[in-house]
Amino acid sequence: xxxxxxxxxxxxxxxxxxxxxxxxxxxLWRERFGDLGDSTHLDAALGDGAAATGFVAESGxxxxxxxxxxxxxxxxxxxxxxxxxxxxxxxxxTGVIHQLAVDSSVSxxxxxxxxxxxxxxxARGRTPMMLVVLWRRPDHVDGSVLAERFDYDEVVRLKGYYxxxxxxxxxxxxxxxxxxxxxxxxxxxxxxxxxxLENTETMRDTTATIEESI
Numbered sequence: 439x440x441x442x443x444x445x446x447x448x449x450x451x452x453x454x455x456x457x458x459x460x461x462x463x464x465x466l467w468r469e470r471f472g473d474l475g476d477s478t479h480l481d482a483a484l485g486d487g488a489a490a491t492g493f494v495a496e497s498g499x500x501x502x503x504x505x506x507x508x509x510x511x512x513x514x515x516x517x518x519x520x521x522x523x524x525x526x527x528x529x530x531x532t533g534v535i536h537q538l539a540v541d542s543s544v545s546x547x548x549x550x551x552x553x554x555x556x557x558x559x560x561a562r563g564r565t566p567m568m569l570v571v572l573w574r575r576p577d578h579v580d581g582s583v584l585a586e587r588f589d590y591d592e593v594v595r596l597k598g599y600y601x602x603x604x605x606x607x608x609x610x611x612x613x614x615x616x617x618x619x620x621x622x623x624x625x626x627x628x629x630x631x632x633x634x635l636e637n638t639e640t641m642r643d644t645t646a647t648i649e650e651s652i
Contacts, residue, residue, distance in 0.1 A: 450497030452552050455504060457484050459494050462501035470539045471573070479506055479536045489531075493556045495540070495549045503540040503549040507557035509564055510534050519571060519620050520596055533561035533568045533625065538584075550584050558588065562625050571599070574617045582619070590621035 455463065463480065483492030483506035495503035510518060512525035515532040535557045540549045561568060570590060572582060585592065599618035610616065 452493055452495045452556055455492035455494045463504045466539050493553055502544045503553055505538040505553035505557050506536050508534050508536055529566050531565045533565040535570045554584055566625055568623045568625055570621045572619050585621045590623040593620050593622055595619050
């Protein structure tokens with residue numbers, strides 16, 4: 439895993455997450471979104487593999503934010519968005535910011551922006567494309583503000599995406615039925631190659647088909 443120099447934010451330091459942060463991360467996620475449930479992505483982010491990592495924002499009070507980022511192969515990326523896009527819509531490796539949470543006490547200090555930026559910096563050179571699936575919660579501010587700030591394009595809304603994926607939801611009471619939106623952003627600094635054009639065209643055509651059926 440590439441060593442990254444800690445960065446300062448208004449809330450403190452942003453650094454690479456380690457196994458000792460696990461309890462704080464799970465506690466923060468529980469506070470903001472309910473039980474974390476499946477820890478597969480968190481385990482990967484806190485491990486030594488080259489395809490995932492995590493970051494935490496830390497102040498004098500402890501961990502006040504975290505994010506994980508992974509590289510998904512085309513089949514995994516397709517499954518992650520509920521299969522609405524085929525594997526051919528994705529490059530060989532897609533960067534995915536899978537989890538991001540910020541303590542409500544520092545929500546006005548752009549901690550989420552610092553974590554998002556760190557995830558994207560890690561992904562540059564590893565993937566030409568970033569993807570995020572945002573939990574659209576009707577009673578709370580969601581991640582769309584961050585998506586807009588970092589020039590992600592919303593490509594499709596997934597109705598009831600979290601049904602069966604998340605047992606506990608602060609909005610739904612128990613079994614989550616919230617929607618999600620898929621956002622993508624190119625990372626490559628090179629001219630768009632033929633494969634990227636094909637990925638983009640496949641995603642655009644599929645989105646149009648989905649919208650026509652709603």
